[in-house]
Amino acid sequence: MTEYRMVQENGGDKEYLLFAYCNADNNWSVRAIFNPDSEEFSVRTDIGMLEFALIEFITSDFAMFRAMVEDRLARIIRDYYVEPSRNFSVILKNKGLPDVDWDEFLPAEYGGFRCLIRPNQAVRIINGSYMILSYYQKESRSGLSVMYNVLRDDFFAERRIHNFPNLVHDFDGSSLEGLKRALQQRLLPVLDSISADIS
Template sequence: MGAFQLSAEFQTVYREGDEEEFCLFRYRLAAKPWSVRAVYTPSAAEFSVRTDLGMLEFALIDFITDDWERFRHLVATRLVRIMTDYYVHCEHNFTAIVKEKGLPEVRWDSFLPSTYEGFIRYLQPCEAVRIVNGSYMILSYYEAATESGLSLMYNVLRDDFFAEQRVYNFPHSVHDFDSTSVADLQDALQTRLLPVLTRIRREVEEKRAAIRTTKTTDVI
């Protein structure tokens, strides 16, 4: 499906010895740490389709059900269209509000580096991806090995931009890019993006050192 490749998983994922989920199948994107997977969650006794964009993971509400036959039908009739519009040809899913906001029109490449401090840019605003709660993820800098980075979102309902960082997958709000206009967002990114990524890298290294210290102490 586009650049997504299907893999048959049939894999049980455990957390602290308990079955967390059973993965039925997964679509993976080789060029990005993105995937879409179908799962059964024993604790909730329900089936769902979950999207993982590296910086964010969420369930697609269209597919949540406790009925196996209904789940099969939903996957068969809706998954290709949703994945194509949401993740393969993201521009198909731009609302009139997103277009009128002007996100697809700015030459973001002129001032957004493709990599910085070990973080890779996997998404920029002209490729905005619909996520949850009326929001689009419009920017993502991510390091898969440490599950760390920065993401920037646009909420259609509130008409504002907001950001979140993750350090070893622990989320925290970032207010450096809070704004309501594309012009203000552009100014904030040009002046604050690199310092924020530098700060996140420092926090990642501090966390890495703390993890190493803990492991060494445990061994002793």
């Protein structure tokens, strides 16, 4: 999808949208923008529970930005979001995350939340982390995400209520077996508590 338009927020210019690729099935988008305040071009990724900039694309030089986009963006979209297993680190593979039968106990939907990311489709995000699980309700911008940080070798989670984040400690730890037990015992109650807090 290609668009050239100014995106406004709170009555002011937020960003000029150059183009965007969207996947409605998995609820992710990658968009190229120009920020009128910083006068910089960048590429931003939105995977439902998290939005962030791909820092290697940030520049004030349009010719450089265009060259980087042409040279690398298609490969990054394929490896990060279309076929995320191509981007699994050795640490993530050795942890065993791709090998567990997660479908056995992770529902595709629950209480209005849709599972967008599963551990065997983990998405590399920022600061040495992968988002390994995401349950999201697009209408309320609320849900639960579980991450794995390869540098610290630990699992941690965040819940969002109307896009406002806070940590949830039910899934903290470094053991894969511990994570499986925590998800089997605590996933649905945590989603129930998020649902209760949405209204």
